Amino acid sequence: MKLVVIGGDAAGMSAASQARKRLGTDHLEIVVFERGRFTSYSACGIPYWIGGAVDERDALIARTPEEHRKNGIDVRLQHDVVGIDLDRRQVVALHGDGEVRESFDHLVYAAGASPVVPEWARVREAGVFGVQTLEDGDAIHAWLSSSAARKPRRAVVIGGGYIGVEMAEAMIQRGLEVTLLEKSPQPMAKTADPEIGQMVQDAIRGLGIDIVTNAHVEGLETAGGRVTAVVTPSGSLPANIVVMGLGVRPNTAIARTAGLPVGATGGLRTDLRMRVEGHEDIWAAGDCVETRHLITGRPVHVPLGTHANKQGRVAGINIGGGYATFPGVIGTAVTKVCDLEVARTGLTSHEADQAGYKFVTATVESTSRAGYYPGASPMTVKLIAERRTGLLLGAQIVGRSEAAKRIDALALAVWNKMTVEEMTALDLSYAPPFAPVWDPVLIAARKATDAVHAA
C-alpha cells in the first residue's frame, strides 16, 4: 500500500507518523511532498523566535526530514504539488525544473493555508511579509538582520489578531518602533468581546507599540525596491518592514481543481474521520480543511496547530486501519501580550449573536491566588450563557499570570454542555497558592446563574 502526503508540517506529518506506527515499512510506503525546506515545525513559535525569547530557529522544529526518513517516511522537500489526478490516482509535483509523479492508494491533503495578502502588498522582496511558514520566519529574520545601513528601524503590522499582536510585540522586543494597524475599534475584534479587546489594547500601548484602530490601509510606498511607508487616509506611516496579520486562507486550489469538495468557509470538507467527503481513500487535515463548531453546528475554518496535529493523527490512525474521529472545535484559543494573558473558549458575544442565541453575560474580577497570598494577581472572567437554559456558550479570561490556562476548565464545561448553574457546584482545586477559596470560575458561574434567573 502506498500513501502520498501533500504538505510536510503538523497535519501531514502527524498523519504519516500515525500510519507508519500502525503499518510497518513492509506494508506501507509513504511519500511526502513538502513545498518548503522543513517538516514538523511550530509556526506558532515564529513570533517568539523573531522576538528573541527563543534563541534558535531550529528549536521550533519538532522533527527534521532526516528524522522522518529514519522512520521510513520518504520526505521530498521543495516539491511543489501542482496537480492531483484522481482517476489515475496520481499526484504531480514540480521539483526544480522536473516533474515528479507518484501514484497512491491513500492520499492525505495537508497543504495548509496562506496569509491573506492584498494585491498591493505582494512585494515580499520589498520587506512585506506574512507569517505562516518557517520560510516566512527566515525571511523576516534575515530582513531584520540586514546590514547596518539597511537595518529596519520602523515596523508596521497590519491586523490586530493573534499573529499581528504577537508579531508587533516581537518587533518591539527587537528594538524597532512599531505601529499596529487594526481596522476594527479594538484589537482581537474577531476573537474577544470589546471590553476584553480594550484590555489587550491597553497592554499593547503599555509595550510602547503605537496602535491605531479603525485604521484603513490604502497601499505601500517603496523606494529602491524596499518599502518605505504604509499609506493610510490620514497620511503615510514610515516603515522599513511590514508584517501582514490579516488571517489566512486554506490552500485548496489544487484540491478544488481535482474535484475535491470545498465548503463555504473555503476549507475542504471532510467527515469526522478526516476523509474527504465522497472520496474513500482521500483524506485531508490541518489548516486547509473546515471543521464543525460543536456549539453552533456550523462549518468553521479554524487554522490552529493544535487542530492540525489532532486531525492529522486521526487521518493517520484511520489510514493505518484503526478508528478515530475529530468531532470538531469549540473555539478555544490563548495568547499573551507582554504579561497580559488572554484566553477564550466557545462563542464570543458577537459570535453568539450571529448564531442567533439569546444570552446573558457575567463578568467578575477576582485573583489568581488567595487575595492574601503573595503573587496573587487580578484576573477577569467573563461567561456567556444562553438566556433561558443557562447553557454555557462561551468564556473569556484576562489576567496577569496563571490566568489564561484556566480557560481549559471552561472549555471542558462548554464541551460537555454544562449550564452555569451546574458549574457552581464544580469540585475545582483549591489551596491559597492556587486560587481563592471561591475560584474565579465559580464566582463567575454564580454571577451568571443569577443573571440567567433574573433574565
Next chain:
Amino acid sequence: MKLVVIGGDAAGMSAASQARKRLGTDHLEIVVFERGRFTSYSACGIPYWIGGAVDERDALIARTPEEHRKNGIDVRLQHDVVGIDLDRRQVVALHGDGEVRESFDHLVYAAGASPVVPEWARVREAGVFGVQTLEDGDAIHAWLSSSAARKPRRAVVIGGGYIGVEMAEAMIQRGLEVTLLEKSPQPMAKTADPEIGQMVQDAIRGLGIDIVTNAHVEGLETAGGRVTAVVTPSGSLPANIVVMGLGVRPNTAIARTAGLPVGATGGLRTDLRMRVEGHEDIWAAGDCVETRHLITGRPVHVPLGTHANKQGRVAGINIGGGYATFPGVIGTAVTKVCDLEVARTGLTSHEADQAGYKFVTATVESTSRAGYYPGASPMTVKLIAERRTGLLLGAQIVGRSEAAKRIDALALAVWNKMTVEEMTALDLSYAPPFAPVWDPVLIAARKATDAVHAA
C-alpha cells in the same frame, strides 16, 4: 423567622450571609454562636502565615464579626454550644459562666471538625498543636515567638498529609530544624499514588526537612511542662514544638446527642440541599458533614474550605426560600511543597481499587509550555481509567510551575464522566507560552486510550 447558626467559619457564615441576602432583617433574625474569637477566616492559609509568606494573621480573615453584624447577623463569639433541644427548638450555649438559650425556626449546624490528637498528645500547653482554627494558628505563632531562651529550635510534625507537609515547610521557613514523621511508606499516602508521593518526598527532603517514613510514634517526653522529644521505637527525636497532622474528625457530639443522624464516615447526613436527613428545618454544612463521592456513589468526609463554602451557601439559599443543591465531590485537591505543585482529582489507584474498579493507568512526562519556550518546566500527568469503558476515574499532576491548576480541566472531565478516548479530541488552549502543541493532558489521554485498548 429566626435562624440560629452553630459555628462562625466558612460554612456557617456562608449560610447566614446567603439567607440574609434573600431575606432582609425585617423577615429574618440571625444569631450565630461561635466558640472562638473569629469568623470567616481561611484556615487553609494558616501554614503560609506561620511560614511567613503571609505577613499578618488578619489577612486570613475574610469577614470580621463586626462586618457580619453590620449585615444584620448577630454574631456571638466565645459561645460554646453544649446542646440542641429539638423538641423545644432551642440551642443552649455557654458563655463565660452563663448559659444562653436561643430558640430557632431554622438551625444550621456548622460546628466544623477537630484535629485527631492521640491521648498522649493532648498537651497543647506543652507545645503540641493541631492546626484547624485560627486560635490554633495563634497558639503556634505565640509558641514559636517565645522569648529567646525558650524559642523552639526543633519541630516534629506528625503526619505527612497536606497539613503536615505544609506545616513542615512553614517550620523550616521559620528557621527551625524539622522532622516529618509519616507512618506510611510515602507522604500523602492517602491522597496520591506511591510514585507521586515519592516525588513529594524528594521535594520535602530538598527543603532540608528530615522525613521519616514507616514511622511509629509512641509518645512524648516533656520537661518543665514543655515538650522535649517525640518517642519512637528507634529512639527519641528532640522537639520543642510538635504539630499534629493526622487529619480531622467531624464535630458531631452535640448533634448526635440531640438525635441528628451521623453517617459511617462520622459526618452528619444531609440531603443534596444540605438539610439534615429527617429534619425539615435543620441544616448542616462544612467539615462536620459527610457528602457523596460522585464516582463511587459512597459517602465520604472531605473537610475542605471550598466544600464548606459551597455547602453553606446552598443551605443559606434554601433557608432563604431559594433552591440550590450540593451534589457531592470528586476528590479534587492541590498543594505545593516548595516549588513542587501536586494536584489530584477523582480516585487514586488505591481508591479505585478499594471501590472495586478494574483500571489501567497512563503516566506521561511533558512540559508546562512549548519545550522551546523559556520557562518550560517538566510536569507529570497520570490518568486512571476504567479498564473496559475507558471512563476517567482519576488524575494526578505533579510539576514545577503552572502545572497543578490544570487539574481543573481533568476535574471537569471526571465530573462529566468522559472517557479518555473522548478526551483526546478536547479543544484545549494552545500557544507556546502556555502549552506544548499537544497539551500534557491530551498526551496523557492518548496514552491512556492506548492502555484501555491494549487491556
